[in-house]
Amino acid sequence: MTRAGIIGYGVSIPHWRIKTTEIARVWGKDGEHVAAGLGVKEKAVGGFDEDSATIAVEASRRAVKMSGIDAQKIGAIYIGSESKPYAVKPTAATVADALMAGPDLMAADYEFACKAGTAGIQTCLGLVKSHMIDVGLAVGADTAQGRPGDALEFSAASGGAAFLVGREKIIAEINHTYSYTTDTPDFWRRQHEEFPMHAGRFTGDPAYFKHVVSCAKKTMEIAGTQASDYAYAVFHQPNGKFPVRAGQILGFSKEQIQTGLITPVIGNTYSGASMIGLAAVLDVAKSGDRILCVSYGSGAGSDGFDLTVTSEIVRHKPVAQVQDLVAKKEYIDYATYIKNRRKLKSL
Amino acid sequence: MWRNIPERYNLLGTHCQTCGKYYFPMRRVCPTCRRKGKLVDAKMPETGKILSYSQVFVAPSGFEHETPYFLAIVELANKATLLTQIVDSKADVVKEGARVELVFRKIYEDSPEGAIAYGYKFRVV
Numbered sequence: 001m002t003r004a005g006i007i008g009y010g011v012s013i014p015h016w017r018i019k020t021t022e023i024a025r026v027w028g029k030d031g032e033h034v035a036a037g038l039g040v041k042e043k044a045v046g047g048f049d050e051d052s053a054t055i056a057v058e059a060s061r062r063a064v065k066m067s068g069i070d071a072q073k074i075g076a077i078y079i080g081s082e083s084k085p086y087a088v089k090p091t092a093a094t095v096a097d098a099l100m101a102g103p104d105l106m107a108a109d110y111e112f113a114c115k116a117g118t119a120g121i122q123t124c125l126g127l128v129k130s131h132m133i134d135v136g137l138a139v140g141a142d143t144a145q146g147r148p149g150d151a152l153e154f155s156a157a158s159g160g161a162a163f164l165v166g167r168e169k170i171i172a173e174i175n176h177t178y179s180y181t182t183d184t185p186d187f188w189r190r191q192h193e194e195f196p197m198h199a200g201r202f203t204g205d206p207a208y209f210k211h212v213v214s215c216a217k218k219t220m221e222i223a224g225t226q227a228s229d230y231a232y233a234v235f236h237q238p239n240g241k242f243p244v245r246a247g248q249i250l251g252f253s254k255e256q257i258q259t260g261l262i263t264p265v266i267g268n269t270y271s272g273a274s275m276i277g278l279a280a281v282l283d284v285a286k287s288g289d290r291i292l293c294v295s296y297g298s299g300a301g302s303d304g305f306d307l308t309v310t311s312e313i314v315r316h317k318p319v320a321q322v323q324d325l326v327a328k329k330e331y332i333d334y335a336t337y338i339k340n341r342r343k344l345k346s347l
Numbered sequence: 348m349w350r351n352i353p354e355r356y357n358l359l360g361t362h363c364q365t366c367g368k369y370y371f372p373m374r375r376v377c378p379t380c381r382r383k384g385k386l387v388d389a390k391m392p393e394t395g396k397i398l399s400y401s402q403v404f405v406a407p408s409g410f411e412h413e414t415p416y417f418l419a420i421v422e423l424a425n426k427a428t429l430l431t432q433i434v435d436s437k438a439d440v441v442k443e444g445a446r447v448e449l450v451f452r453k454i455y456e457d458s459p460e461g462a463i464a465y466g467y468k469f470r471v472v
């Protein structure tokens with residue numbers, strides 16, 4: 001069987017942050033209480049001129065630089081997002097031109113709530129393993145929106161990650177991938193509606209935990225592994241609490257989960273969330289480390305990945321490490337946040 | 348607007364092989380060598396420094412919601428110069444000589460229904 005895996009990756013996290021306590025102040029809520037309950041201290045907010053396309057481009061350019069490949073080698077680009085700048089016009093084409101990767105490539109935007117980016121990794125893996133293409137690019141990027149005053153507003157954030165999948169100079173081999181999918185109405189956004197709806201507390205047990213845990217178990221069964229075989233585990237992170245509990249259910253220690261847990265300091269970047277977590281793990285991983293990564297998308301499904309870091313990792317350094325991007329920040333107040341995210345109808 | 352995507356997205360400019368100068372945006376004729384100039388496409392470097400700047404408080408139509416913002420003349424590493432917005436950078440770091448790097452941002456959208464133009468801006472490193 002042909003080996004394939006990640007040959008480069010890049011992350012984009014906007015410069016601006018808003019604290020959970022600042023959002024709570026505006027709505028007369030106890031900010032410390034909300035932050036502790038969600039496990040989210042602050043979130044990343046895109047600037048006035050940022051959207052999921054600009055975030056996808058920044059992450060993708062970093063991935064290409066890290067891999068050292070000529071962008072013309074990219075044979076497919078898939079962008080996963082639920083906050084596309086256009087309802088009908090592919091972000092993938094914008095990314096292709098911004099990388100000077102076109103015009104000879106396959107390209108499409110994917111949709112599956114927060115797991116559309118990892119679905120792109122699976123597609124690239126299939127195309128690369130079957131030798132239809134040499135290198136594929138999968139991106140998860142969002143500028144997530146919560147309705148002002150809604151619980152989602154405390155966590156919905158902006159950010160993204162890009163992964164290049166190839167057969168040569170693999171830094172993390174994808175040994176196995178598996179997906180778990182059911183029709184579950186936990187979270188949705190109807191056509192022409194600006195903000196998503198969610199089924200409140202329902203989004204916990206029957207949705208997130210059922211899918212993430214089932215997918216992780218089956219992925220490990222296929223791989224013939226158990227929790228103790230992994231140096232790191234990364235789960236989709238809509239808040240700071242869910243992934244920790246999912247890890248506990250599956251028998252992972254806090255140490256195995258901590259490195260890939262980024263939502264507490266940047267918020268839930270939706271399609272970007274599990275992929276940024278995986279990037280944070282690869283930033284520090286060593287040759288031989290095994291990683292389990294499980295995404296989750298409402299609606300609902302999970303994609304599981306069993307990866308092994310190779311010795312190639314020492315020859316490819318990320319352009320920007322996740323922890324450095326997390327640290328590089330400036331705080332804005334609620335009014336600036338509303339202006340930047342264009343929640344005022346006149347904007 | 349889509350015609351100059353290589354310039355706006357990737358800073359594709361012009362190099363004169365006769366005198367060695369770089370130009371952005373693209374030129375059809377080298378201002379120094381005139382007809383003797385041999386021009387080829389060249390991707391501009393992604394870093395440079397601020398030569399001069401100003402902060403815009405009253406913006407032209409289409410940019411009103413972005414004020415206040417910084418406009419700067421940036422000298423790229425190959426000495427080509429360009430006019431650009433400086434983003435993600437507070438007033439105390441935007442100064443003459445500050446090192447900047449290329450970013451990809453929304454430049455303009457004519458309305459919520461209209462097309463979005465993306466392109467280059469810079470930020471202080």
Ligand SMILES: [Zn+2]
Nearest residue numbers: 363366377380
């Ligand atoms: Zn010349």
